[in-house]
Amino acid sequence: GNLSFVDLCYSSVIVPKAMANLLSSTKAISFAGCATQFFLFSLLVTTESFLLAVMAYDRFMAICSPLRYPVTMCPMACARLVLGAYCGGCLHSIIESSLTFRLPFCSSNRINHFYCDVPPLLQLACADTTLNELVMFGICGLIIVSTTLVVLVSYGYITVTILRMRSGSGRHKLFSTCGSHMTAVSLFYGTVFVMYAQPGALTSMEQGKVASVFYALVIPM
Numbered sequence: 001g002n003l004s005f006v007d008l009c010y011s012s013v014i015v016p017k018a019m020a021n022l023l024s025s026t027k028a029i030s031f032a033g034c035a036t037q038f039f040l041f042s043l044l045v046t047t048e049s050f051l052l053a054v055m056a057y058d059r060f061m062a063i064c065s066p067l068r069y070p071v072t073m074c075p076m077a078c079a080r081l082v083l084g085a086y087c088g089g090c091l092h093s094i095i096e097s098s099l100t101f102r103l104p105f106c107s108s109n110r111i112n113h114f115y116c117d118v119p120p121l122l123q124l125a126c127a128d129t130t131l132n133e134l135v136m137f138g139i140c141g142l143i144i145v146s147t148t149l150v151v152l153v154s155y156g157y158i159t160v161t162i163l164r165m166r167s168g169s170g171r172h173k174l175f176s177t178c179g180s181h182m183t184a185v186s187l188f189y190g191t192v193f194v195m196y197a198q199p200g201a202l203t204s205m206e207q208g209k210v211a212s213v214f215y216a217l218v219i220p221m
Contacts, residue, residue, distance in 0.1 A: 002082050003051050007220035010044035013037055014216045018114040034116040039097045041115065045215065046143060047089030049192065052185050053147035054081045059178060060154035064161050092139060099132050113209060115216075144193055151185055184219055191215045 017037065021027040029037070058078075061069050100118060103125040113120040118136055122129045155178065162174050191211040 002085075003048065003055065006044050006048045006051060010041055010048070011216060011220045013040045013044065014115045018216075021114065029111075029116065034111075034121075035097065035101050038100065038116040038118075038121070039093050041117070042096050043089045043093035045089075045192070046092040047085050048188065049143055049147050050085035050088050051082070052181070052188060053150040054085055055181060056151040056154040056185070057081075059181065060157055063158050063174060088143075092143065095135065095139065099135055103127050103129065103132070113212070115212070117212070140192070144189060148189055151189075155182065187219050188215055191219075 014037070017029065058073055061072050065072065096118060100121055103122075104127050105121075105124045106126040108124050110124075111120045112123060118132070122132055125132075158174070158178060162171050165171050165174075191214045
C-alpha cells in the first residue's frame, strides 16, 4: 500500500506539469514551483528505494522463517520500517534541496529536462558545483548500494529456500510472487543508477531523460 501511494505521488509530482508543458507554448515553472517539485520528487524516489529494500526483507522473513514471521514482522515492526523509509527519504531530500537551491542560477533559465532535477539544475548554476556533485554521487551511491545489497542478500536466501522445496507448484507460486517485485527493483535501481550514481550523469542529459521516463511512468504502471 505504501509503495503504491509513493508511486502515485511521485508520478503526480512530474507527469501533470510535463504534459501541460507538452501541450502549451509557454513551458515555464516558477522558482518556488521548481523547488517544491524537486523536494517532493527527491523525497518520494528515495523513500521508494528504501521501501523496495524493506519489501525484500519482508519476503525473506516470510519465505525463509515462516514460523518466526508473525513475531519478527509484527505490525509495530512494519510501521517502524515504513516510517524509517519516509524519514530517510525526507533527510536526503532536505540535504539535496538545500545544497542545490543555495546556488546562484545566473547563466540560463532553460532547464534541459521535463522536470526539475539535480543534474539539469547544476548545469544552470554559475558557481562551483563540485560539492553538490560529490554529495549527489556519494549519497545516491550509498543509498543504491546499501538497498541493493539488502535486496540481493534477501533474494539469495529466498532462491536457495525455493530450490530446496519439493513441491513444484509451491516453487512456481513463490517465483511468481517475487517476480514482479524483482522486475520493479531491476528497472528502478537501473534507471536511478544511470541518472545519479555514475560520473557521467551530468553530461548525458538525453540519456537521463529516457531513464527518467521509466521511473516516472513505466515503473509505477
